[in-house]
Amino acid sequence: MKLKEFLKKANLGGKAKLVWYYFVIWLKMGKNAFMVYLNQKKILAIFLIGKIIRFVLFLTFLYFLVSGAGDLAGYTSDEVIFFFLSFNLVDVVSQFLFREVYRFRTMVVSGDLDLVLVKPLNPLFRILFGGADIIDFITIPPLVAATFYYGARLNPGFLEVVFYLALLVNSLLISAAFYIAVISAAIVTYEVDHTVMIFRDLSRLGTVPVDIYKDPLRFVITYIIPIGIMLSFPAKAFLGVLGIKLILVSFLFGAFSLFFSLRFWEYAIKKYTSASS
Template sequence: MSRFFKIWWLLTSLSSQVALRSSFGAILFFVGKILRFGLFIAFILVLESKVKSIAGYSIWQMILFFSTFNLIDVTAQFLLREVYRFRSYIVRGEFDFILIKPLPPLFRSLFGGSDILDLPILILSIILIIISMTKVGDINLTNILLFLLLTINGLIIALAFHIFTLGIGILTTEVDNTIMLYRDLTQMARFPVDIYRQPAQSLLTFVIPVGIMITFPPKALLGLLSPILIIISLTLGVVFLYLSLRLWNFGLKHYQSASS
């Protein structure tokens, strides 16, 4: 395990050096990400000033949902940034070099360099979650533990989505649009999926499980999630990860190294 951590650390420090090579670009990306975060919070505040509650949720509950969305979405982006570079490895044949190295290719393709520019938003999200927790009222230790458990489950589903993308990438060379489609789907969960009408709500919860991934952790924190839904969430997380690994293995078996 420590070997994997050392390799991840090495690859991340290298990719960080690349990201910070141009201070002009790094500053603009940093400002852009903070601005996007701040403007969306402003949007929620303006909305709440007129409607008092959205789908029954108060302002701090909405901020909790939005912060949890950012926590899961940005953690996935931070850790799994290498997936965004995977297409060029396939198209240019560089994936062959990854395959022959004494390192699991899935690990290399997922964790081959984290994006340091995502860290500020990650820290900001955690701070906002803690502030929201103090503002939304009664929260007990069980709810906090369930929140952490379901957040980890959300990250597992995010990981599965990324593995699916890699598998599809090997089979079709299509990566960029698939990953951006995933990003758009997760964007739908910036607000709790309860705001959407049926059948969109069920689709977003159980078929494309961004609801389970992002909306369920804060709902558990607020004590709004039944035990059966918690069990379904955890089961779906495991099933999703299993299916994604099957697709990855299927992709590897059919990889033809055509570009090298």
């Protein structure tokens, strides 16, 4: 069904119409990105197998390790696995949504960003969501199922589940803020790859509860580069070990980081010179 027909059928007004407009475009861009991968089935299979092996081996390693030691920073093996699954959930969903960011540098240095800017579409939306990743998409349902299974074993209360889900959304907002900051910096410095990879490496520190790190590293990865807020706090809220004050601080962090990254984007896009086109 064509976009115009969609909009006609939806019969929406104002902002709802705009959201629908962008949602349909996102579906189209996602479909195109998936088609590219589906044309290279062997590559798709090899990366999928690699990701699954990596996930299973790390999970097994954590299980052996914490079972043998009795606990990790006071958390049982089931709890540590839940931290790991929550980390993966945020990581995989953000990779699925924002994969296009990894291709942004080429867009800037080749001048192809011009082609995005002239379209009747928010360029930030196109740059962030332009290429959903099918490999991550395939891994989301089993990951959600595993998180649900382990979560249920921990017998959380209703409120803990609500906080957990809200903090997961907050984590995705922080992740989006980071990617916006990266693409903004890319316009100014032409550098993306290393910044993203360093962020990915730092994120991996959140594979396990941030409580294992010592200060000042723990402080830095919790409040300066908010890996802890993003990856550890949801699981902590779920386990009921995160106070209401820190939950509120997390939401404030999410809102502020998104606000400042958007300001940075507005500043950076004005600096774009289209030099290579």
